[in-house]
Amino acid sequence: MSTIFQRKNVIIAVILFAIAFPYLTDNTYYIHIMSLAFIWTIAVYGLNLLAGYTGYLSLAHAGFFAIGAYSIGLLTVKAGLNYWLAFILAILITSFLGLLIGLISLRTKEHFFAIYTLCVGYVIYLVIDKWDSLTGGVRGLIGIPAPANIGPISFQTPVSLYYLILFFMLLAVLVAYRIVNSLTGRTYIAIRNSEELALTMGIDTGKNKLVVFVISTAFAGVAGALYASFIRFIGPEVAYTTVVFDLLTFLLVGGIGTLTGPIVGTLLIVWISQQLQFLQDYRMLIFGPVLTLLVIFYPRGLVGGFYAWKMKREHKRAMKANSAKSSDSAIGAKDQVKEG
Amino acid sequence: MFLETKNLTKRFGGLVAVNSVDFSIEKGKINAIIGPNGAGKSTYFNLISGFYKPTSGQVIFNGQDITKLPPNKVAELGIARTFQSTNLFEQATVLDNVIIGHRLRTNSNLFDAVFRTKRLKREEKMCRDKAMEVLDFVGLTESANQLIGGITQEEKKRAAFALALATDPEIVFLDEPAAGINPDETEGLAILMKKMVDKGITVCLIEHKMSMIMKIADKIMVLNYGEKIAEGTPDEIKNNDAVIKAYLGGSAIA
Numbered sequence: 001m002s003t004i005f006q007r008k009n010v011i012i013a014v015i016l017f018a019i020a021f022p023y024l025t026d027n028t029y030y031i032h033i034m035s036l037a038f039i040w041t042i043a044v045y046g047l048n049l050l051a052g053y054t055g056y057l058s059l060a061h062a063g064f065f066a067i068g069a070y071s072i073g074l075l076t077v078k079a080g081l082n083y084w085l086a087f088i089l090a091i092l093i094t095s096f097l098g099l100l101i102g103l104i105s106l107r108t109k110e111h112f113f114a115i116y117t118l119c120v121g122y123v124i125y126l127v128i129d130k131w132d133s134l135t136g137g138v139r140g141l142i143g144i145p146a147p148a149n150i151g152p153i154s155f156q157t158p159v160s161l162y163y164l165i166l167f168f169m170l171l172a173v174l175v176a177y178r179i180v181n182s183l184t185g186r187t188y189i190a191i192r193n194s195e196e197l198a199l200t201m202g203i204d205t206g207k208n209k210l211v212v213f214v215i216s217t218a219f220a221g222v223a224g225a226l227y228a229s230f231i232r233f234i235g236p237e238v239a240y241t242t243v244v245f246d247l248l249t250f251l252l253v254g255g256i257g258t259l260t261g262p263i264v265g266t267l268l269i270v271w272i273s274q275q276l277q278f279l280q281d282y283r284m285l286i287f288g289p290v291l292t293l294l295v296i297f298y299p300r301g302l303v304g305g306f307y308a309w310k311m312k313r314e315h316k317r318a319m320k321a322n323s324a325k326s327s328d329s330a331i332g333a334k335d336q337v338k339e340g
Numbered sequence: 341m342f343l344e345t346k347n348l349t350k351r352f353g354g355l356v357a358v359n360s361v362d363f364s365i366e367k368g369k370i371n372a373i374i375g376p377n378g379a380g381k382s383t384y385f386n387l388i389s390g391f392y393k394p395t396s397g398q399v400i401f402n403g404q405d406i407t408k409l410p411p412n413k414v415a416e417l418g419i420a421r422t423f424q425s426t427n428l429f430e431q432a433t434v435l436d437n438v439i440i441g442h443r444l445r446t447n448s449n450l451f452d453a454v455f456r457t458k459r460l461k462r463e464e465k466m467c468r469d470k471a472m473e474v475l476d477f478v479g480l481t482e483s484a485n486q487l488i489g490g491i492t493q494e495e496k497k498r499a500a501f502a503l504a505l506a507t508d509p510e511i512v513f514l515d516e517p518a519a520g521i522n523p524d525e526t527e528g529l530a531i532l533m534k535k536m537v538d539k540g541i542t543v544c545l546i547e548h549k550m551s552m553i554m555k556i557a558d559k560i561m562v563l564n565y566g567e568k569i570a571e572g573t574p575d576e577i578k579n580n581d582a583v584i585k586a587y588l589g590g591s592a593i594a
């Protein structure tokens with residue numbers, strides 16, 4: 001019971017900090033960076049549901065991020081649609097394309113799936129880059145409006161936009177949390193562990209994989225749509241392969257297949273790379289080896305490493321407490337599977 | 341007829357792994373399939389459970405032709421199985437591994453998950469209760485919260501049984517359940533299989549341990565090079581010339 005309270009307290013403290021953040025700094029640049037990090041976080045949570053919990057590493061997610069961004073951009077700038085209608089349509093368009101691409105790409109597995117989706121992501125980039133008449137090609141798309149007012153609430157200032165993005169980020173975390181901690185989440189984890197066994201247990205693996213693929217592209221679509229309305233300008237580079245590897249880095253550092261990994265990894269890397277900006281691209285000389293070491297020693301990222309350490313400690317304590325009883329591994333592994 | 345195969349055949353390229361096998365499994369009994377390594381026993385299971393599509397022939401279950409059904413549909417009909425190597429998730433608890441076994445009897449979907457509906461809560465409890473029930477049945481209640489990675493080989497076998505039972509099956513197919521465990525533990529598993537039959541679940545197992553088979557099986561089929569060479573009671577099989585020849589010819593028994 002006490003651990004639940006602790007966790008609850010930590011979550012409340014983090015949310016309070018996030019709410020207070022704009023008042024803790026006068027620097028609008030910091031608010032900008034934080035908003036951007038939250039947007040990436042949403043996309044990383046989507047990637048995590050698919051890659052972390054279901055075991056299908058999609059490298060097309062920068063493409064879906066870009067589809068979300070371009071959809072809202074085109075629908076508002078060129079079609080002149082109402083902002084929030086465009087926002088919803090952007091997510092639907094991304095999900096629909098996700099469905100089509102999922103139907104094809106999920107015929108492959110493991111490395112083949114990763115390579116196939118990498119190609120799909122690149123094709124999306126090429127389409128955006130070359131389809132000049134629609135997307136504006138390399139010139140990009142400018143003049144994307146900020147989110148329209150909702151009743152009396154306006155999103156014209158950086159701080160109000162920050163809160164809007166924070167809201168969507170928290171929503172994404174809540175949805176991911178609920179999915180993971182449900183029979184549906186258990187189903188995804190079963191597919192990750194052994195597709196053969198999942199099938200034997202009567203699980204329609206094909207359908208479940210398709211659903212989680214679509215959900216995960218929808219997360220990317222939301223992130224992309226927010227990005228477009230936040231930056232107000234987008235170019236083909238949002239679909240570029242490096243973006244998906246950034247997302248993957250955030251996920252791996254934080255902890256793939258963990259619930260807090262995406263936000264921990266994203267915020268950490270975004271802030272560290274801000275601090276190291278004076279090093280320019282030489283930053284990668286630091287990030288590369290650190291990431292490699294992390295993957296070797298903490299395959300489930302910082303969060304996974306933390307939980308492993310905590311479990312070991314609890315285990316030791318339990319062993320001491322009843323050293324008479326030889327309790328081999330009476331570890332509450334609940335955390336290991338879902339939380340850790 | 342409960343479950344039967346008619347002319348069931350599976351070719352892998354030039355190799356005929358299962359060759360025109362007619363066999364009928366008896367309801368409420370312990371059925372066994374024996375035969376030398378590579379005889380096609382596991383392939384036969386894979387054909388029934390829908391993992392392989394037969395080259396020709398049929399699988400009939402309760403009067404329904406299930407030959408072309410995918411494995412998940414076969415499971416829904418009440419046919420469960422275990423694999424030759426237990427492929428449970430080592431980093432999760434026994435309970436967490438077994439809970440998913442009842443998923444096929446639930447309906448809650450993504451919507452239920454996101455909105456945490458009453459149905460989801462009810463079905464989560466249902467799966468958990470079912471898992472505890474089958475763990476109790478196989479005698480693993482004490483180990484429910486241990487990691488699969490931390491329990492013994494024999495306990496893993498029991499956990500795999502529990503997982504199969506959690507699907508509420510009418511029949512379970514067990515592929516070499518007693519492989520890699522000692523004689524005492526084998527005895528324990530034999531008792532467990534009898535207990536399953538007493539509960540009304542039909543058992544069909546592949547096994548190499550002859551003494552065990554001869555003791556517990558009601559009906560035995562012998563496969564050799566994919567062909568059924570004999571079937572009958574343990575006594576009939578023991579005295580069957582073709583069986584003796586196949587085993588002596590193939591040196592080691594199964």
Ligand SMILES: Nc1ncnc2c1ncn2[C@@H]1O[C@H](COP(=O)(O)OP(=O)(O)O)[C@@H](O)[C@H]1O
Nearest residue numbers: 352355357375376377378379380381382383384
């Ligand atoms: N997927 C497969 N592809 C090709 N050959 C296979 C496949 N599965 C089994 N076989 C072959 O079929 C024969 C029967 O195998 P199997 O059913 O596993 O035998 P058993 O379980 O009786 O030891 C073996 O020769 C094996 O190599």
Ligand SMILES: [Mg+2]
Nearest residue numbers: 381382383424
């Ligand atoms: Mg075999």
